[in-house]
Amino acid sequence: MDQLASASALIDKCRPERPVRGLRPHAAGRAARWFLDKFPGDVAYAYKANSSVFLIGALYGAGIRHFDVASLPEIEDAATIPDAHLHFMHPVKSRHAIRRAYDLGVRSFSLDGEDELDKIMEATGGARDLLLWVRVAVTAINSRIPLERKFGAHGEKAAKLLIKTRQVAAELGLTFHVGSQTTTPDAFVTALGEVHRIIVKSGVMIDRLDIGGGFPARYPDSDPAPLQDFMDVILANIETMPVKENIKLMCEPGRALVAEAESLIVRVDARRGSNLYINDGSYGMLFDAAHLGFIFPTRLISRSVDASDPLVPFELWGPTCDSIDHMKGPFLLPDSVREGDYIEIGNMGAYARAIAGRFNGYGEYDEVILLDPPVLSMYGAENTQVAAARG
Structure with missing residues (x-):
């Protein structure tokens, strides 16, 4: 398995077709x-x-x-x-x-x-x-x-x-x-x-x-x-x-x-106003976000954004044809996020992997080991939500 400095380094190396689990052992x-x-x-x-x-x-x-x-x-x-x-x-x-x-x-x-x-x-x-x-x-x-x-x-x-x-x-x-x-x-x-x-x-x-x-x-x-x-x-x-x-x-x-030891890296397949359609969802690793209302930290990782680019709330929609494949959030991301961007959704190490299924033919993941700190931490003060959102 590849070891990379960060999720951004993964996107610099390749633009994965499938969602990716980023492990932080x-x-x-x-x-x-x-x-x-x-x-x-x-x-x-x-x-x-x-x-x-x-x-x-x-x-x-x-x-x-x-x-x-x-x-x-x-x-x-x-x-x-x-x-x-x-x-x-x-x-x-x-x-x-x-x-x-x-x-x-x-x-x-x-x-x-x-x-x-x-x-x-x-x-x-x-x-x-x-x-x-x-x-x-x-x-x-x-x-x-x-x-x-x-x-x-x-x-x-x-x-x-x-x-x-x-x-x-x-x-x-x-x-x-x-x-x-x-x-x-x-x-x-x-x-x-x-x-x-x-x-x-x-x-x-x-x-x-x-x-x-x-x-x-x-x-x-x-x-x-x-x-x-x-x-x-x-x-x-x-x-x-x-x-x-x-x-x-x-x-x-x-x-x-x-919880801090795994994140999810997804691609934006469409943006419609404040709704982002991504390539994983409630039938995959985002069950808790859809059905229990969990809000996970998010950050744009596929490109740099200007400091003046405001963070705005988005709702997420998964890749299946089911309308309940919906994560209301709000998930804060730069206003410039668009189709083709990649997002890291952090602190998903607890239960997300265990719950993910194969409905509608989805549910296949790649994996990498990431060497950087978790997006948010209970064990250190090095992260903030603003820093997490901007990547």
């Missing part, structure tokens, strides 16, 4: 080192966020050895990583997936109901070497994608489930998730308060506490609190836990580790 490595340095426990990468071998390699090189996996294909892929510790954290699994995971060496499973606990014990033949995590539901506060409606036990039910799980688990863990792209640390204050109450109500000792993911990335329409604020709040509240002396911690960052 160094950004993933930097994020991983930050978490490993700041978090006093296991950092388990949420594999579903991005399974690119280049980014997984960068995370591994930085020291990541724990992985949150949510499906059998993810487990079979991640099981090839040397010294990997896999945690099957999907609360609802098929018996086949549990059995196969156990055969591949997985001993860590989550659950949020007695039926799932029974299923795990039956599928593993009553194994006594399991780390079992009871997932509790917590309130989503300032999260872009709340997750508490689908999974998690509440209150008295959670306490009873902890008691029953304690009877069969070699190690007992408690886990929760505050929701994806949580922008303020008070979500963890509320969640850890609920965890505290459930532990006291159950009267059991837990061995592990997994605070889940939800750590944010930076986007033009989302400027979250610094990650250090999250760590300060989390650690201060864990200090109040009744089991703080013996508990082992884990977190599951996904977006925060890889």
Whole structure:
């Protein structure tokens, strides 16, 4: 794979027909080192966020050895990583997936109901070497994608489930998730308060506490609190836990580790007023922009523009024949942008690759490794939206 100084260098070299994924493994490595340095426990990468071998390699090189996996294909892929510790954290699994995971060496499973606990014990033949995590539901506060409606036990039910799980688990863990792209640390204050109450109500000792993911990335329409604020709040509240002396911690960052590590390079195939028709869209890597309203940083990379060229808002339309292939934005670009220009859409390393499909015959990408900084960063102040837009 080519390594280039920047997305602009790619366009100087060639004018690609297909959209291009621009990988920045160094950004993933930097994020991983930050978490490993700041978090006093296991950092388990949420594999579903991005399974690119280049980014997984960068995370591994930085020291990541724990992985949150949510499906059998993810487990079979991640099981090839040397010294990997896999945690099957999907609360609802098929018996086949549990059995196969156990055969591949997985001993860590989550659950949020007695039926799932029974299923795990039956599928593993009553194994006594399991780390079992009871997932509790917590309130989503300032999260872009709340997750508490689908999974998690509440209150008295959670306490009873902890008691029953304690009877069969070699190690007992408690886990929760505050929701994806949580922008303020008070979500963890509320969640850890609920965890505290459930532990006291159950009267059991837990061995592990997994605070889940939800750590944010930076986007033009989302400027979250610094990650250090999250760590300060989390650690201060864990200090109040009744089991703080013996508990082992884990977190599951996904977006925060890889969002900055991949961008999308697209071509403008038509301009109609403030609408740009590009060669990737909602059925490709821009699902979150179309269906969840994410606004990603954009910059023109195919030519220089005059400083007097104003930045104006654009809507984006993808290449398929479907009218919902639409990303409302607004995406800020120079007013002079025109057909044949190339745009870099930054901070797309989280989930975009995983969601992209092949509808209407599209969905083929080239890839390059880029050596420059991410378009926007949670880990440094070298970028601004204006600089990002102008390239």
